[in-house]
Amino acid sequence: MGMWRRRGKAASARLSAALYSVYHGLYSEAVVSSVASAVALAEVGRFREAVEYVQRAAKALYEAAREVFERVKVTVQRLVELFVEAVARALAWVDEHKAYLFLMTAVTAGAITLAAALNLWGLVELEKLAYTASLTPFVAAGVKEYSREEAFNILKKDSDPYEKFKEIAKAANDGKVKLAEPWESLRKLILPKKSEKGRLMKGRVYSELNEEKKRALFYAAFVLEEAFSVYRSALGEYAKGLREAVRREEVGEGPFKKVVYVADLGQIKQLAKKEEEAFENALSTLREKLNEYSVEHGLGGLLDVNEDVARRLAEAKQLELSRFSGVSFGVKAYAALVAYREYALGRRSPYGVAAWHWLEVGGSAWLLYYEPITAYNKAKKAKVVRPAAVEELVAEALRRLFLKPGADHLHGFVEELTKGGRLALELEEKKTKEKTGSYVFKLYNVKEGGGLKELDIRLRIRKLGESIVYALEFDDMERWLGFFKQELEAAMKAAEEVRERLPVEDRFPYMVGWVDSDVAIIRRRNERVLQMSTSHLWQLAETHALFDWSNIVVRGVSLTLEGPKPEFYARTSLGKLDDAIKKSAECGWLNMLGTKAGLKDLMYVKSWDDLKRWVADHWDIVVNAAVRRLGEGVRGELEALRDRLNDDKIAREVVAPALLLIQAERLGVNETTLRYFGAVVSGAIDGDGT
Incomplete structure (x- = not known):
């Protein structure tokens, strides 16, 4: 019953005494059977099932002895925590990494708090958990156990590690040795027992694992x-x-005091x-x-x-x-x-x-x-994920400020932001959604006297799929724009060179390729505009050469594993695309399609809206060409698109491939059509191929 005791806590001591005297048999049986089952599940990587099993077992024990537990004010949650601890202690004897994964899964499932899990894991790392474990796995007398590290050291010292490993594996097969992972799994793959080999041979991969591949593995x-x-x-x-490096503190003076996360930037760097x-x-x-x-x-x-x-x-x-x-x-x-x-x-x-x-x-x-x-x-x-405390997320975001090459490129910005060596971050609860992993913080410089100076910047942390995205957002873009002038000037200079070196003189094929990927058509106030966001200077330069952006701003900075990257937002009127279409219809790609492909009405389109209508009117050519290449299965879906081409969101992804398909159908493949094809595709790839 040692696992029930908590040094320095009188309530826990009373609990131990009461349960030990009244329900010793019931508790012991429940714990031993539940822990054994949960450990068995965890040992084969079924951590989620192990946690669920522990939760069910704890609840069953609680129901069986509800009267006693209620009398000593023990909740179901507390029992779950104690069962989780018992499993973690037992697992730590076998493999501390599995104990860690089990604890993290328990946090994810809501069985225990992250603080409790980290406390237990700290005991593992200090090698106290294994020594104080109350439940130890059975090991036959005379069997030598090799831990993960011990086996590695033995193999490393040998002149032929592979042959030495086979010698140890043979001893394990004879029951003389017990191996920790990954050596036990390597034994199964390299020198399996007869029963194990039979199961492995059912898979295609093992049948190809000859001696040379075993040695390489x-x-x-x-x-x-x-x-x-x-x-x-x-x-x-x-x-x-x-x-x-990141702690919750009370900062500020007088009535302006507030609880914030304070980061030591020097330590983080x-x-x-x-x-x-x-x-x-x-x-x-x-x-x-x-x-x-x-x-x-x-x-x-x-x-x-x-x-x-x-x-x-x-x-x-x-x-x-x-x-x-x-x-x-x-x-x-x-x-x-x-x-x-x-x-x-x-x-x-x-x-x-x-x-x-x-x-x-x-x-x-x-x-x-x-x-x-x-x-x-x-x-x-x-279903094992690594949870993180808010302090860890904040620290990771700020760490990325100092990563290269971004930190070198934005040296002035990083220096200004980190001036003084300490930042305070105030959690904006109304904009934060912890359940979805989204946090928003307001940033301050911490002055020598403890006062706060607003930076007009917010840190946004959000979960996107499997990943976590970190970004700084500027409240006052003008205040920070000066730190990115060098990057903007470099992009403008590069745009001039790109403009002079375009292989195809007509800009429209490139532009429609970009519209198919990263350049969006959106409504802003009462007009439609072209807009793009990017953190890549080369993308900004190439698109500026084509669209001649009328407005470029830096709204914030992405914090990546390559360091900080400015987020450029570029915008211009839809008229720029209209002008390119009109010029192309007069003497460029669209004119060539009109004259050589027997589509003379294409030569009279003068705008994006005209081009959308033209594609819709000639949609049968697109559908028939696609059906010939892909089969009748695509006809219904493609025909349904015709009536949706007036929607810019649909049209921007359809017009470019439709024009290329019509070109291939009417003109085939030659040097001229390949040049235009290359121009369209380069725009699309450069947009999506970040």
């Missing part, structure tokens, strides 16, 4: 384990430092530098070791790292993951470390979800063994 997991353990330790120190150095060291270790084992054992094709492919895998969207089937173990290991870091820092790609899940539970072997899409799907089923 081992070394990839071995190297990833070393790099990950070093970086994860540094990340833990970094997270602890960030929590200390130093932490950012240390984290980046730790990651680069881990990545360097990974590269060097993979190359070393690749050369030493002739595993080039299996361990070689194509860094470009690895980074694309780390950033891939869910539907793109299947494209990376067949990449080397080296690529997957490199991508895993990159994706894990970005997941931990807020940019949560699908492969980041997979990397965080598998590496935290000691599943690096499975992460490398599975194809990326399979690793992601299995991780997603576990």
